[in-house]
Amino acid sequence: MTGADKSNSDKDTTLQYFDLDGSASLGRPIDVPVKGSIPAWVKGSLYRNGSGVYKMGDLTWKHAFDGFAVLHRWTIKDGRVTYLSSVLDSDHYNKCVKVNRLTGYSFGSSFPDPCKNIFSSILQESSLIIGNQILQVSIANYIAVHMGTAHPHQDPDGTMYYFGTNIKYSQAYNFVRIPRNPQAQSPFAGAELIGFIPSRWKLNVAYTHSFGMTKNYFVHIEQPYVISVPKIATMAMRHSSLADCIRCYPEEP
Structure with a gap:
């Protein structure tokens, strides 16, 4: 499920769970700094899904629950950790991208639909x-x-x-x-x-x-x-x- 095509690779690699705009999609996995050491036998991926994109055009969602979903993946392998994220291609998200503004009703926000x-x-x-x-x-x-x-x-x-x-x-x-x-x-x-x-x-x-x-x-x-x-x-x-x-x-x- 890929989201916005805009790469986030040129931004600071400090991971932010909440991102105001659609740049929350990474084009490729990035390395995550590791403090200490991870045993070689520890490997696998951790997936999380939650609100992450809060701004579209000139409008911003008002509540933490309102943001468009962003999928997160942390992968551990050979003592290294990489991170990848992607905005979820929901119908609502794609509709807002098309009109370049937030529309509809959410948990804490309400924006009229121009259509x-x-x-x-x-x-x-x-x-x-x-x-x-x-x-x-x-x-x-x-x-x-x-x-x-x-x-x-x-x-x-x-x-x-x-x-x-x-x-x-x-x-x-x-x-x-x-x-x-x-x-x-x-x-x-x-x-x-x-x-x-x-x-x-x-x-x-x-x-x-x-x-x-x-x-x-x-x-x-x-x-x-x-x-x-x-x-x-x-x-x-x-x-x-x-x-x-x-x-x-x-x-x-």
């Missing part, structure tokens, strides 16, 4: 906001979940267990089993819903970063830090961000 008028923005709100920012996870093509966990769990046999929320309060928190199938075209092929928990609020769904799992049980904490479904449904009309749709109920357990 749409106010009416088309309202009509497409569910597919734009929920689709791109919350709903666009590939598992949604197989299971009716809208926002997924950051940390799925895996059994020794390769079976993956996933957690996803649904804006339907009676089936708000969903547990999904995904069997291991290396031959499948999608890693989510064969996904099945194996259980769900209703939300205690009819118009709110608790924000859930992760979940727990034991041999016999799933562990879910419904914290009073919630996403308002009505506010999500009117984001485009109000020109607001996902952060504006979050509520906290400190008086509730």
